[in-house]
Amino acid sequence: MDVTRVRELTAAAERVVVLTGAGVSAESGVPTFRSGGGALTWRGMEATRLSSAELLASNLPLVWEWFEYRRGVLASCAPNAAHEALAAWQDRFPSFTLVTQNVDGLHSKAGSRDVLELHGNIGRGRCTRCGAREALEMPLATIPPPCSACGADLRPDVVLFGERLPFGVFEAAREAAERADLIFVVGTSAVVYPAAELPEIARRNGAHVVEINPEPSGIGGAHAVVVAGKAGETLPLI
Numbered sequence: 001m002d003v004t005r006v007r008e009l010t011a012a013a014e015r016v017v018v019l020t021g022a023g024v025s026a027e028s029g030v031p032t033f034r035s036g037g038g039a040l041t042w043r044g045m046e047a048t049r050l051s052s053a054e055l056l057a058s059n060l061p062l063v064w065e066w067f068e069y070r071r072g073v074l075a076s077c078a079p080n081a082a083h084e085a086l087a088a089w090q091d092r093f094p095s096f097t098l099v100t101q102n103v104d105g106l107h108s109k110a111g112s113r114d115v116l117e118l119h120g121n122i123g124r125g126r127c128t129r130c131g132a133r134e135a136l137e138m139p140l141a142t143i144p145p146p147c148s149a150c151g152a153d154l155r156p157d158v159v160l161f162g163e164r165l166p167f168g169v170f171e172a173a174r175e176a177a178e179r180a181d182l183i184f185v186v187g188t189s190a191v192v193y194p195a196a197e198l199p200e201i202a203r204r205n206g207a208h209v210v211e212i213n214p215e216p217s218g219i220g221g222a223h224a225v226v227v228a229g230k231a232g233e234t235l236p237l238i
Helices: 003-012 021-028 052-059 059-074 081-089 169-179 197-204 231-237
Strands: 015-020 097-101 118-128 134-136 153-157 182-186 208-213 226-227
Touching: 015 059, 015 081, 015 169, 015 197, 021 134, 059 118, 059 153, 081 231, 097 169, 134 153, 134 226, 169 197, 182 197, 197 208, 208 231
Parallel strands: 015 097, 015 182, 182 208, 208 226
Antiparallel strands: 118 134, 118 153
8 A cells, every 4th residue: 555655645634525335334334235246125015216307306205215225224333433534634734634435424423514415314304395404313203304483294304316416516616626726536436427527627737646445546647646445444444
């Protein structure tokens, strides 16, 4: 592992961006949608179908039952050493931006502030009428839960398959990537757009790219510093 080179880059960096994905939370026991080459299923349905805009429109209660199951699984998951290391990094650099594709909220639980959650947060609901967001109790008293502002049904405040990212979140991440002098890609192959654009944007603007993955994808290009390892083992060393 080329940790020494990464330490040199972090020592000189002032504007750092970190993009995290499912691999970071998997070390906390959070299931991923795809495992061992097969799709995760629940009640005989694939997770991608259960987490789709199409099913939301036709069967909101079933979507909530699926998300309640997921929230129950997450209740036993705690932040790992990678989450904790990144929470400490936010006070280490003059400018630090943490961008995640995860919806589990573990970065915030570890103490990270102002996390840019590209795909939302499973701990919140969003009103289908007025758009208000609110934290959800666990377990839900009713399904679907009602909006405390207007009484309409809430939906999970996450980006479902077939939906666009919420306005403003990716734009903030892109702006940070444009200014960065160092970007980390951690626990993700970054093949899903638009998140995959962030290391490309940073690189085009002169930033160094560091990839940390058990099986590196090459997302950072030929000049990236690649560390083949788990985030929870590698980030504390840096």
